[in-house]
Amino acid sequence: MSPLEKPREGTQSASRRLIRPGLLPTIFCTGCGGGTVLNCFCRAVDELALDPRRMVMVTGIGCSSWIPSPYFLADTLHTTHGRAIAFASGVRVMQPAMKVVVIAGDGDLSGIGGNHLIHAARRNIDLTVIMVNNAIYGMTGGQVAPTTPEDVPTTTTPHGNVEPPFDVASLVAAAGGTFVARWTTYHVFDLVKAFKAALAHKGFSFVEVVSQCTTSYGKAVGMRRAAEFLADYKARSLRLSKAATLSAEELEGKITVGTLRNVAKPEFRERLHAQVARVSDPGSARQGPEPIPPGAVNPPGPPAGVARGLGGENVALRFAGFGGQGVVKAGEILGLAACAEGRRALQNQSYGSSARGGLCTADVTLGPDEIFEIEPDAFDVLVLLSQDSCGAFLHQLRAGGVLIYDRDLVKLPEGNGLRAHGIPATKIAAEELGRKVVTNMVVLGFCAAITEVLPRAALERAIVANVPKGTEELNLRAFAAGFAHAAS
Ligand code: SF4
Numbered sequence: 001m002s003p004l005e006k007p008r009e010g011t012q013s014a015s016r017r018l019i020r021p022g023l024l025p026t027i028f029c030t031g032c033g034g035g036t037v038l039n040c041f042c043r044a045v046d047e048l049a050l051d052p053r054r055m056v057m058v059t060g061i062g063c064s065s066w067i068p069s070p071y072f073l074a075d076t077l078h079t080t081h082g083r084a085i086a087f088a089s090g091v092r093v094m095q096p097a098m099k100v101v102v103i104a105g106d107g108d109l110s111g112i113g114g115n116h117l118i119h120a121a122r123r124n125i126d127l128t129v130i131m132v133n134n135a136i137y138g139m140t141g142g143q144v145a146p147t148t149p150e151d152v153p154t155t156t157t158p159h160g161n162v163e164p165p166f167d168v169a170s171l172v173a174a175a176g177g178t179f180v181a182r183w184t185t186y187h188v189f190d191l192v193k194a195f196k197a198a199l200a201h202k203g204f205s206f207v208e209v210v211s212q213c214t215t216s217y218g219k220a221v222g223m224r225r226a227a228e229f230l231a232d233y234k235a236r237s238l239r240l241s242k243a244a245t246l247s248a249e250e251l252e253g254k255i256t257v258g259t260l261r262n263v264a265k266p267e268f269r270e271r272l273h274a275q276v277a278r279v280s281d282p283g284s285a286r287q288g289p290e291p292i293p294p295g296a297v298n299p300p301g302p303p304a305g306v307a308r309g310l311g312g313e314n315v316a317l318r319f320a321g322f323g324g325q326g327v328v329k330a331g332e333i334l335g336l337a338a339c340a341e342g343r344r345a346l347q348n349q350s351y352g353s354s355a356r357g358g359l360c361t362a363d364v365t366l367g368p369d370e371i372f373e374i375e376p377d378a379f380d381v382l383v384l385l386s387q388d389s390c391g392a393f394l395h396q397l398r399a400g401g402v403l404i405y406d407r408d409l410v411k412l413p414e415g416n417g418l419r420a421h422g423i424p425a426t427k428i429a430a431e432e433l434g435r436k437v438v439t440n441m442v443v444l445g446f447c448a449a450i451t452e453v454l455p456r457a458a459l460e461r462a463i464v465a466n467v468p469k470g471t472e473e474l475n476l477r478a479f480a481a482g483f484a485h486a487a488s
Helices: 014-018 034-047 063-071 084-094 106-112 114-123 168-175 188-200 216-221 226-236 268-280 327-340 387-396 425-432 436-451 456-466 472-487
Strands: 055-059 075-078 099-105 128-133 179-184 205-210 237-239 255-262 315-322 344-351 359-367 379-384 397-406 419-423
Touching: 014 034, 034 063, 034 128, 034 188, 055 063, 055 084, 063 075, 063 099, 063 128, 075 084, 084 099, 084 106, 084 114, 084 268, 099 106, 106 114, 106 128, 106 168, 114 168, 128 188, 168 179, 168 205, 168 255, 179 188, 188 205, 188 255, 226 237, 315 327, 315 387, 315 436, 327 344, 327 359, 327 436, 327 456, 359 387, 379 387, 379 436, 387 397, 397 436, 419 436, 419 472, 425 436, 425 472, 436 456, 436 472, 456 472
Parallel strands: 055 075, 055 099, 099 128, 128 205, 179 205, 237 255, 315 379, 379 397, 397 419
Antiparallel strands: 179 255, 315 359, 344 359
């Protein structure tokens, strides 16, 4: 077991939990770098507590396209050769709630798919692209690729490649990619960090992984064991800071590793939505679902998106805290109450990998209109029950939206200018009701009173129908305490 596979106490390793059951060992050739990339990717997803059910993996054709499909446990589009980014761009625009990731090879992405790659980078569309660069077309028998070094013999260049290879990471950075990094399969810990940074980045992120093909490329260069490749990568790799001090001659044959570019720029989808809003309603001040940065001052006027659950528009709410606070139950009750009232409702939830104690969210969109998705970056009401959730989600409150928070557990940024309503919810639950476990109902009552998103009676009926038998009265009292606090 590699250090990356060391399981936490009482848990399965990230790889075991995020790989479809029954598929290990992989079908990669012995010593192939594909397994290392898969392992590092699973670790990054695990450490970011991303929910694979909210991820869409997109891939093309080639050995590295097996990494997401069939192995990684998320929905996957296994597309045609070179077209992964085109498919992924479509998914990203139409499914904004999903994290979209492309994993494909150097031939696929920089050969036939090269045009898609540079234009997606130029657009700064919010995709994460991982290019596994083994410098050859491995699966199809070892043909020359746009990344094959000069003079290397391949099945289509038996006397040696006469073309210079692409430096794909530099190409993507020059084309406009806003996060670009390159590492090798020797640098597993740096690779996990780069994958995490890329997945967390807003905009086009690209990680090139120089990876060994022990079969086709190994045959071409006379190296058949992974250890030989890793020793070679170690010997030839240079950090970017060191590389910057060397001449072109000194850099010959070296692999420069590190983060080539990491900048914040407007993302394609946001710009597109802003334009659609402007064109379809020129008088509207709304510029699309642009999230407000922490510290920004919300405009005055009535809170957007609240007191409309029975009115003309849909309302999006997020409850966030840590596992064990009853965040999901609060979301469920809100959603079920909406349905019982004849409203449309969509409820979703997410737990961190550590479940109890980890970051946890429950999202509910409700209202009169058909609901196709929950937009993660544009909540009308945000309920925060932990400091971690504040750091993670505060920016997702729509301008003019309502913030509700447990004022003993959450410290808001100074001078935030937000329309914020604090309640000592945990304290009320523990001291007035004698049970911290009903904090969620205190908060739900407070939220219901502040936002008027649904009638009180509807929520009380949903509580009675959905809490454990014998706790109805306690939960109703907690709800009433939160409701009353809003008026105090
Ligand atoms: S052919 Fe090369 S890239 Fe493909 S699985 Fe085998 S070693 Fe890996």
